[in-house]
Every structure is written in C-alpha cells, then in structure tokens.
Amino acid sequence: MRILLTGSSGWLGRFLAPRLHQAGHVVTGLDVAPGACTDVIGSVAEPGLIERTFADFGIEAVIHAGALHKPDIVRHPMQDFVDVNVTGTLNLLAAAARAGHDRFVMTSTTSLMISQAIRDERAAEAIWLDETAGPLAPRNIYGVTKLAAEGLCRLFHAEQGLNVIVLRTGRFFPEEDDTLKGLSGPNLKANEFLNRRLTVEDAAEAHLAALERAPAIGFGCYVIAAPTPFRRSDAEALKRDAASVIGGLFPDAAALYAGQGWQLPVGIGRIYDASLAERELGFRCRTDFAAILDALRSGMALPFIDDPAYVSPKEAAVSGLRR
Secondary structure (H helix, E strand, O other), rough: EEEEEEEOOOHHHHHHHHHHHHOOOEEEEEOOOOOOOOOOEEEOOOHHHHHHHHHHHHOEEEEEEOOOOOOHHHHOOOHHHHHHHHHHHHHHHHHHHOOOOOOEEEEEEHHHHHHHHOOOOOOOEEEOOOOOOOOOOOOOHHHHHHHHHHHHHHHHHHOOOEEEEEEOOEEOOOOOOOOOOOOOHHHHHHOOOOOOEEOOOHHHHHHHHHHHHHHHHHHHEEOOOOOOOOOOOHHHHHEEEHHHHHHOOOOOOOHHHHHHHOOOOOOOOOEEEOHHHHHHOOOOOOOHHHHHHHHHHOOOOOOOOOOOOOHHHHHHHHHHHHH
8 A cells, every 4th residue: 555654754753664664555754854764855734745745656545643742832833733733634634535545544642631630630549541531621732733633533534434543642752751850761661651651663553553444443533552550440549659559560560660770650640541442453552561570570671762862853954954
C-alpha cells in the first residue's frame, strides 16, 4: 500500500517509517523539516501541497502523525496550532475521502483527556482514564486542537464513510519532562510505565495495527499505553501510598530501585487504561513495568530511550536559521 506518513522526520516518524517499509508498504514522508524518512517538505496546512502529494505519489492511505505538540506552546501562537492540528487534519481527511481511501490513522494524545483538575491531582484517588472518560476539558491549545481534529475524524467517518482509527498515545518522547522535577529522566520514565508511558517502538506498532484493522472497525478511538498492573479498586490506595501497592505486585521493586538510586512514586494521580485497544485492535504494548524490572534484575539495558539532548528536527531547523 502507498502510504502518506505525516510527521515523518519526528520522533515517531523515524521509527514508524521503517516498520511500514518492513511490512511491505511504500511510504511517502511529509514533514516541515528534512529527515531520512521525508520525501516532501511542507506543512499539512497547505491544501495544494496535499493535493499534489496525493497525485504525484499515488497515495492510498494516510497515517497522520504530524502535529504541533505541547512543548511547542512556548514557541508558536495559538493560530499555528489551529492551522496545523485542525486545518491540516481537515486537508488530509478531505483528500483521503476524495481519493476513495478505505483507511486513515491519526495520532492523537492522552493529554486532551487531562483537565486542569486532573493535572493538579485534586481528587482523593487516582483517576482512571479510558475511552469513556469525560466530559473532556483540555487544559491547553494543544489538547483543544487535537480534540477538534478527533471530531473531524469522527465526522468524516459518519458523513463520508472514511474508516478512521484515532490513537490517543501516552508519553513516548525521549527528552526530559518540562514540568516534573526531582527525579532523573530514567527514573521518571520507568515510573511512568506503571500508568502513562510506552516505548516509541510500541507506538509505531500500534499504528500498524490500526492501519490493518481500520476497515473492519470503521471508526475507533483508543488509548495507547503500556498495560497498567493496577485495578480500578486500587485507585484510592495509589493516591495515598503508591509504593505499597507497587510492592504488593512487585515485591523486589523497591530493592531494585534502591540499587539504581531511584525512587518509586509516592502517589499516582491518574491511570491510562489501554485494554480496549487490546480487545478491539488486538494490540498490546510489549514493554511494561515488569520489563523495566526484568532489565534491572539482569543488568541489561533499559528497554526505553532516554535522551535529554533530543531536539525535534523542526526546532533544530529553526534554531539553525536563527544562528
């Protein structure tokens, strides 16, 4: 299948494009920044560029992984988010519908499920977040525009019959968190596999599963994250004393962490539940918290990437122009 992959120079794109090739697809990468997997330089906000790309490369399906993200809020005005995340998605959906495509996959985010109250962890227990969570009240322009893009996907399925899968991915970025301080990057990332993270490799595999299943499903929206070891009945205890809950499930976790100079989370305020994706997409992340502990026991490399120096290609290009 001839697939248009947007965001092909980004962190996900550099892992997803090779996997698509391995699966036998012909990939055309589109991004605002050059990259090894990028064939077309430009923005999804340019409808003429999208039309030319569809025609020139005979595009048969779209994986829309390009977007402005939460870190871009400090670098871009709100209008840019609307142009790229909303209008860009509309341009791609319209082109796919006109071309008679039978599948479209969009990368969304669990961030749009997080209201300010959830972000501030005001509840007395951990909030369980799955596809039924709501009402949704995104706390920033990133979440607002991604939610709007999801709405466009749903509309094109209802009105145009386009089969669309939306993937609300948890965290898989390699760089340091820009808000949470106090723990090392590897420690924080390891903790997040309990409730909100996945590897970039698993994120790529989820997109392949969505591409395959879209025609059978029609429309679907799925949380994608490492499977949590917790149950809903753990919610109160997780907020109060997460380390004890973790210790009950993984008796040697505290000792393994101590050997690294790491800390288990004191409290956990929210849990992403990816079980619907497992039931309907047949997809389950390979790397979970147990895999982190297995690596610590064996002395093997950690099964995720931590790169504090990572800079996205689009920002690297802008920085180069400013020098």
